[in-house]
């Protein structure tokens with residue numbers, strides 16, 4: 001392990017034997033490294049192998065072959081040491097329904113060996129960070145699904161573990177809840193913790209991750225920082241254009257430009273094209289027609305790249 005890498009995954013494979021059907025190759029030789037202090041996103045559509053990878057890295061499953069090192073320890077031969085280094089939110093919800101949020105936090109802290117004073121200090125910090133103060137006395141059973149999830153993620157930051165795994169942390173959260181949670185995760189990462197999260201929500205990954213790996217069918221499709229991964233997809237340019245309302249044939253005119261897609265929001269059109277020339281042609285022609293009110297050109301989002309990579313390399317779309 002190099003000093004900078006806190007997680008090193010090499011050629012990791014997991015095959016699930018099925019009694020009647022043929023075995024499932026959930027991971028097919030994936031390799032990636034996560035640097036200390038990074039927020040690293042493991043991305044992929046349903047069934048890609050994300051949870052399987054997290055389960056191996058958190059010692060809940062053993063790999064069929066390949067190696068995974070977490071915090072300097074091999075997950076197979078030094079499971080105990082790995083478990084001391086990490087904490088994890090698994091995809092399934094795990095909160096004590098009949099305990100209050102505060103007591104959920106206390107029992108978690110106690111389980112991890114913190115003193116009562118320490119735990120209460122941390123509860124103070126975490127409930128502030130995750131905006132949970134007013135929920136501390138609520139029983140788990142009375143919380144909405146999204147709030148249960150927020151409590152579960154918050155719990156991970158009660159204890160000081162260098163590596164945090166979050167499998168689909170924001171599942172079921174509304175936009176406001178998600179934003180609070182994402183901001184809290186980001187703030188915690190600034191303290192030097194390494195966070196490995198999985199998501200199929202690309203806007204979330206784009207907002208949060210320093211580096212990402214995209215997998216599908218257990219195979220690595222692309223990895224690197226967001227910009228690097230974006231540049232691996234085809235280039236897409238999105239022209240967002242608003243024209244004079246009396247230019248009624250705008251949609252038909254845009255369709256003639258062979259765009260990848262057109263999305264309309266009232267009088268504004270977001271047109272995705274594959275070349276810079278196409279993007280400029282749309283703007284220039286609209287300008288010459290004297291109908292252009294407003295325009296903006298942007299590069300592809302991670303979402304476009306993700307769909308494109310998955311389509312291109314595996315023929316399967318999300």
Ligand SMILES: Nc1ncnc2c1ncn2[C@@H]1O[C@H](COP(=O)(O)OP(=O)(O)OP(=O)(O)O)[C@@H](O)[C@H]1O
Pocket residue numbers: 016017024025026044045046047048049050051052053091200
């Ligand atoms: N315990 C298991 N036994 C058999 N097959 C399994 C098992 N766990 C996962 N799989 C299979 O392995 C593949 C990868 O599953 P995994 O749960 O890792 O995907 P995922 O990327 O986390 O998907 P999601 O976004 O739906 O959570 C799937 O085909 C799944 O059916």
Ligand SMILES: [Mg+2]
Pocket residue numbers: 050051052091167168
């Ligand atoms: Mg999963």
